[in-house]
Amino acid sequence: MMAHIQQLTDPPPDPVAVERSRRRSETWARVKKNKWAYLFIAPFYVMFTIFGLFPLLFSLVLSFHEWDGIRPLRFVGLENFQFLLGEGGTLFWESMRNSLSIIVFYVPIMTVLALIIAALLNDPRVRGFRIYRALIFAPFVTSMIVAGYVFQMLLGQEGLFNTLLSALGLGTVPWLDTPFHARLSLVLLIIWGDLGYNVVIMLSGLQQIPADLQEAAFIDGATGLQAFLQVTIPLMRPVILFSMIFSVVGAFALFNEVVALGRGPLRSNVTPLVTIYDTAFSSGEFGRAAAQSYVYFLAIFVLTILQFRLVGRDNT
Amino acid sequence: MKKWSLRVLLLTLMLVPFASVSAQDEPTDIVYNFFDECPTDATGALDIWLGSGLWDAIIAEFQAECPGLAITFASRSGDDNITGLQLALSAGEGGCDVCNIEVKDFGQFVDSGALLDLTDRVAPFRDLIPADAWQYVTGSDGKIYGIPVDVGPVVMYYRRDVFELAGLPSDPDSVSEMVATWQDYLSVCQTIKANTGLFCFPLSRADNDARIYEMILWSQGLGYYNSAGELAVNSPENVAALELMGEFWTDELVADTSSWTDEWYAGFSSFDEPVASIVIAGWMELFLPTWIAPDTAGLWGVARMPGGGEASPRAALDGGSALFIPAHSATADAAWAFIENTVLADDVMLAFRTDPTRGGVLPAITSVYADPSMVRPLAFFGEQNTTALYLEVYQNVPAVRIWGPDYTAINDVIRTAIQRFALGEATAEEALTAAQSELAEVVR
Structure with a gap:
């Protein structure tokens, strides 16, 4: 009787809370139902949390601290960022400028070359095009450390390149001995290394373009070059954009190539990643390195x- | 079938003499038996990070005598070793119990608070090692955190044949006298160039690593700091040292090759176009005969390095290593027992110098230098007894401040300054003044 009276005097349940509880139960039921699926995908998330998310957040914390990697963290507020924006940031901004000048050489050459080679390999009339595709992709799966050291030997003062140039009576080139040439050598190395990947990307884009569009252009009297420039290139814009973004980010993120080929005279080949690494592990300034990151x-x-704004205006 | 069997048998018999000759030629490693018994009662896991060579044998022997210890040995060196040490010390667990590091890099860790204070333990051994070697393992609190293992006193290796071809005396005493100062060395190089057309030594412009520059400074008692302990990389003396180095380039006396590259090695091993000399540490004695220039036996001599003048010490260090024990080590006593009975033990360190296949480095403890086995004329160096020279240099090394907590950052900035100067982008004074400004910001 008392219980019945109690029930009548209780306020009605909050519909929002009821709904929330219902959803929670449903979600939990779904999780239980798909527990094996979640278990199978869990390793990725565990790994990502440990090796991706945690370093990301920890480096953010670090950027507001002074830390040599051993002693306790010391909070310094925005000091590391102020340092970076002041005189102390010289090395870092120098490395950013290095990357920008590498990009100026590298991205246009890489994009045009990859597009031309992809267009050639896309033509089934080219004999043995499958072999060429495999060959051109091979450097991409080669260790850049190994390739860097090999390039260093090839481009040395008495390396194969200069020996050949001398034999042809063209004199020698100081490939690694002036800032300009050292940067050019680095660009050569990364074009050699990444061309295959970009060709594959371009090739997949070319294969998505319906053949009848080009045929229509030919019927309207366009030449092969005109059809390529007026039909193929505009349709390839998203792919070209992707390839360029990949190349720009890749040029900023150069590390193995620089370590193997050398930092260059006057640090001409030092990229931001190399500076960040040196700041952290050579100078023991993890806080400053985190701010740089x-x-x-x-x-x-x-x-x-x-x-995206400049290249991908209409197609992205 | 019988014919074939006979042929195989005959062929095998023919090859037997060659096999036995090659077996005889193969040098056999000496077995030392350094330890009569285990020097410690400690038990547990002992992780040792050291170089390779003779250490493999020593650690195997130590393990055999100390079954209570589970020793793990990792051969580590270079940047990977430093990164590994940073991570281990940062984590406060794991890593090594006996850790090895180049002396020039010790400053990075010495004040970290992560190394075991060894001051009391090393007290009985202080006199075995010169004061200068101790300074690099001593913290700003005056406590000792490391034990020097080997040192790299800088000398001048030179090709006797090139000096003779240039019409210069080639015996070590005369050469030492001839290159008393860096200015004298410049004159000798000019003579060599004029009379033979050969380069005096390798010195890269674009890839200069600042090592020769640091040796020029060090040999004159100069460094990167002034007497008040303030950073002064652009002092008038330092500017003068860089200008002096520039004269070797201006007169085209040096080969423009990067250190530790094939072209650099070729300069030492060549018979047609050899470089005449190299100012470098005593460990080069191990590298020249074994892998850099083994075919040039008998052509080399070793002389004192140049200095700054009459009162100049004509001595510097380059390389060398030291050991430390992390403060977090659970088997610190066992680690110390290992150190005490190896790097502070005469017989072990003597072997590091004299072992025919795995020796060659110069121990930090000077007690071994009086041992008769240290007097060993080396055929590769024209029967010269080089040990006496190394000891003379080692005991005269001036206490200058080049290595220290900020050495890596300073070296990085200075090498860029030298490259700017060498490539004609700045005068010596401009380059070093810019370096001073940069370092004032970078170094805390």
Whole structure:
């Protein structure tokens, strides 16, 4: 009787809370139902949390601290960022400028070359095109450390390149001995290394373009070059944009190539990643290195947005 | 079938003499038996990170005598070793119990608070090692955190044949006298160039690693800091040292090759176009005969390095290593027992110098230098007894501040300054002044 009276005097349940509880039960039921599926995908998320998310957040914390990697963290507020924006940031900004000048050489050459080679390999009339595709992709799966050291030997003062040039009576080139040539050598190495990947990307884009569009252009009297420039290139814009973004980010993120080929005279080949590594592991300034990482991320982000705006206006 | 069997048998018999000759030629490693019994009662896991060579044998022997210890040995060196040490010390667990590091990099860790204070333990051994070697393993609190293992006193290796071809005396005493100062060395190089057309030594412009520059400074008692302990990389003396180095380039006396590259090695091993000399540490004695220039036996001599003048020490260090025990080590006593009975033990360190296949480095403890086995004329160096020279240099090394907590950052900035100067982008004064400004910001 008392219980019945109690029930009558209780306020009615909150419909929002009831709904929330119902959803929670449903979600939990779904999780239980698909527990094996979740278990199978869990390793990725565990790994990502440990090796991706945690370092990301920890480096953000670090960027506001002074830390030599051993002693306890000391909070310094925005000091590391102020340092980076002041005189102390010389090395970092120098490395950003290095990357930009590498990009100026590298991205246009790489994009045009990849597009031309992809167009050639897309033509089934080219004999043995499958072999060429495999060959051109091979450098991409080669260790850049190994390739870097091999290039260093080839481009040395008495390396194969200069020996050949001398034999042809063209004199020698100081491939690694002036800032300009050292940068050019680095560009050569990364074009050699990444061309295959970009060709494959371009090739997949070319294969998505319906053949009848080009045929229509030919019927309207367009030449092969005109059809390529007026039909193929505009349709390839999203793919070209992707390839360019990949190349720009790749040029900023060069590390193995620089370590193997050398940092270059007057640090001409030092990229932001190399500076960040040196700041952390050679100078023991993990806080400053973390601040550099975030500024570096921001720079890449802004550049990518700019690229989207400039190149991908209509097609992205 | 019988014919074939006979042929195989005959062929095998023919090859037997060659096999036995090659077996005889193969040098056999000496077995030392350094330890009569285990020097410690400690038990547990002992992780040792050291170089390779003789250490493999020593650690195997130590393990055999100390079954209570589970020793894990990892041969580590270079940047990977430093990164590994940073991570281990940062984590406060794991890593090594006996850790090895180049002396020039010790400053990065010495004040970290992560190394075991060894001051009391090393007290009985202080006199075995010169004061200068101790300074690099001593913290700003005056406590000792490491034990020097080997040292790299800088000398000048030179090709006797090139000096003779240039019409210069080639015996070590005369050469030492001839290159008393860096200015004298410049004159000798000019003579060599004029009379033979050969380069005096390798010195890269674009890839300069600042090592020769640091040796020029060090040999004159100069460094990167002034007497008040302030950073002064652009002092008038330092500027003068860089200008002096520039004269070797201006007069085209040096080969423009990067250190530790094939072209660099070729300069030492060549018979047609050899470089005449190289100012470098004593460990080069191990590298020249074994893998850099083994065919040039008998052509080399070793002389004192140049200095700054009459009162100049004509001595510097380059390389060398030290051991430390992390403060978090659970088997610190066993680690110390290992160190005490190896790097502070005469017989072990003597072997590091004299072992025919695995020796060659110069021990930090000077007690071994009086041992008769250290007097060993080396055929590769024209029967010269080089040990006496190394000891003379080692005991005269001036206490200058080049290595220290910020050495990596300073070296990085200075090498860029030298490259700017060498490539004609700045005068010596401009380059070093810019370096000073940069370092004032970078170094805390």
